[in-house]
Amino acid sequence: MIASLSKISSYKSMNPIITLSPAILGALVVLQAGLNRKVASQWGLSAALLLNAVVLLIVALLIFALVLVKADWFSNTIRPSIDFKTFSIWFLLPGIIGCILVFGGPWAIAKWGAAQTFILLMSGQLLASLIWDLKVEGIAVSYVRLLGIGFTWIGVILACKWK
Structure with missing residues (x-):
């Protein structure tokens, strides 16, 4: 209990952008x-997926090049090794999952609307995060x-029953 309270107090002293980054990512x-x-x-959805992949590749290459050229600007976790x-x-799985998310998000919004889609998405994330914490992180x-x-x-x- 005391350990978790110290974590909470350390969060208060963090940079507000860092503290809010999960909420910002959720909005994005x-x-x-x-x-x-x-x-x-x-x-069409397949063309939107391809456009996303091309933009991602270009931005990722630019970031990668910047990190290589200005390595001292970045932490070891960001620098390539x-x-x-x-x-x-299995290193390919995050890219495949990202592709599914980029393809599935617009499809789900068209079918159910943004609020219902992301309420359901969050419930899935919560369950998956509990399992991940337990099995992978040992929490x-x-x-x-x-x-x-x-x-x-x-x-x-x-929310889903009474929209």
């Missing part, structure tokens, strides 16, 4: 899917976290 996910839906309505001997086929599942997720799912049911 909705914005990206909504904008992709607009592109898809004129060009590629060793092809350590490559595993125990507490009753408080389960209760919080339970309340969220009650909200999901209410």
